[in-house]
Every structure is written in structure tokens, then in C-alpha cells.
Amino acid sequence: MSALPPDSAIYVPFRLGRRPAAFKALAVLAATGVLAACSWISVPMLPVPVTMQTLGVTVVAALFGWRLGTAAILAWLAEAxxxxxxxxxxxxxxxYLMGTTGGYLLAFVLTGLLVGAAAEKGWTVRSLASAFVVMAAANLFIxxxxxxxxAMFVGASKAVALGVTPFLIGGILKAALAACGIEAARRHLPLR
Structure with missing residues (x-):
């Protein structure tokens, strides 16, 4: 893969910052639909189901950047x-937002900020490996x-046993899938 040009430090594949406000609003609304669809892909587990939400959140943030990516995540949570x-x-x-899954939902907003900022610095498009590292770190952060x-509901050891351990392999797989998606966007969307 070739190195990114110097002015690509704020490269985000969809480059929504250059679009009119109405287009941005429609993109945010469409992203809420994508996030909802990712939420509905679910494997029931207690206390937290396995969903594709983390995949949706990380990809939206990487493709939209921190401002519009976070706006999309906040709009989706406002819909909820x-x-x-x-x-x-x-x-x-x-x-439901304040229940046992509330921390994961809050983390989605913070992840939108962090992954979006990483994307704007070019960290998600430098290489497949760098995109994977960003996405894996985001999954671990969530x-x-x-x-x-x-832990406020079930205690610390149970929170790790129920809310982290069962999701580690899935988080790594979703990070790999997100990185591949970002790489595909990078290859198919021009840098300028």
C-alpha cells in the first residue's frame, strides 16, 4: 500500500465535512438506521446480548469522522x-438506557469521539493493521x-465474567471485520 499524502491527515473515507448541511443530516439519519440494524443482529446472553452494535459504532465513526460519527451515535441513542x-x-x-447495558451505550458515544478522531488523523486508513489496532482498542474500551x-449492578468480578470475557473473541472478530470494511472503503473511495 502506498503512503498517504501529507494533506490526508484529516482523511475520512466519506468526507462528509465537505457536504451541505442537509446532506450531513441525511447521512446521520441513515447511520442511525445502520446502527439500529446492527443492534437487531443479536445473540441473547445475560446480562448483555452479543450484537453487531460495536461493529456499527466503530465503522460509522471511522467513515464519518468524530463530529458526524458521534452525532449519529447520539441521534441513535436519542431515538432509543x-x-x-x-x-x-x-x-x-x-x-433501558440506564440499566445494566448503560455503560456500553455510554461507551459507544465516547468510542465515536475516539475512533472518529483516529480516523481524521489517518490511523484507520494507513494500513489494514493500523485499522485493526484502532478497532480492537475501541472494542476493548467499550x-x-x-x-x-x-459492576454497579453485579459487582466487579461478575461484571468481568459476564460483561467482558464472553465478548473478547467476538470483539476481536468484529474489529477485524470493521478494519476490512474500512480498508475496502479506502480502496474504493479516492483519497481526494
Whole structure:
């Protein structure tokens, strides 16, 4: 792979920052649909189901950048807060957002900021390996914040046993899938 040109330090594959406000709003709305669809792909587990939410969050942030990626994640969570069935298994509402999965959902917002910022620095498009490292770190970050929140409900050791350990392999696989998706976007979208 060739090195990125010097002015690509703020390269984000979809380059939404250059688009009109109406286009950005539609992109954010479309991203909430993608995030909802990723949420509905779910394997029931207690206390937290395995979903494709982390994949959706990391990819949206990497493709949109930190501002619009985080805006999309916040809009998706706002949809959930007002009762739209956009979370795993169609869950929604403030009570669900503040329940055992609340830390994971909060971590999604922070992940949008971090992965989006990494994308704008070019870290997600330098190589497949660098994209994987960013995505794997994001998955571990989500698990860590989620487990810290979950610990308030079930205690620290149970939070790790129930909210981290079962999700490590899936997190690595989702990180690899996200990195491949970003690499595909990089190859098919021009750098300029």
C-alpha cells in the first residue's frame, strides 16, 4: 500500500465535512438506521446480548469522522430514549438506557469521539493493521466502560465474567471485520 499524502491527515473515507448541511443530516439519519440494524443482529446472553452494535459504532465513526460519527451515535441513542425500538432486541426507553447495558451505550458515544478522531488523523486508513489496532482498542474500551457500569449492578468480578470475557473473541472478530470494511472503503473511495 502506498503512503498517504501529507494533506490526508484529516482523511475520512466519506468526507462528509465537505457536504451541505442537509446532506450531513441525511447521512446521520441513515447511520442511525445502520446502527439500529446492527443492534437487531443479536445473540441473547445475560446480562448483555452479543450484537453487531460495536461493529456499527466503530465503522460509522471511522467513515464519518468524530463530529458526524458521534452525532449519529447520539441521534441513535436519542431515538432509543424516546421509545423507538432501535437497540438490541428492539429495546428502548430511558430505563433501558440506564440499566445494566448503560455503560456500553455510554461507551459507544465516547468510542465515536475516539475512533472518529483516529480516523481524521489517518490511523484507520494507513494500513489494514493500523485499522485493526484502532478497532480492537475501541472494542476493548467499550467492554471496559460497559463492565465498570455493570459492576454497579453485579459487582466487579461478575461484571468481568459476564460483561467482558464472553465478548473478547467476538470483539476481536468484529474489529477485524470493521478494519476490512474500512480498508475496502479506502480502496474504493479516492483519497481526494
Amino acid at each position: 430514549a424516546i421509545g423507538l425500538p432501535v437497540l438490541s432486541a428492539g429495546h428502548s426507553g430511558i430505563a 467492554l471496559g466502560i460497559g463492565a465498570a457500569w455493570l
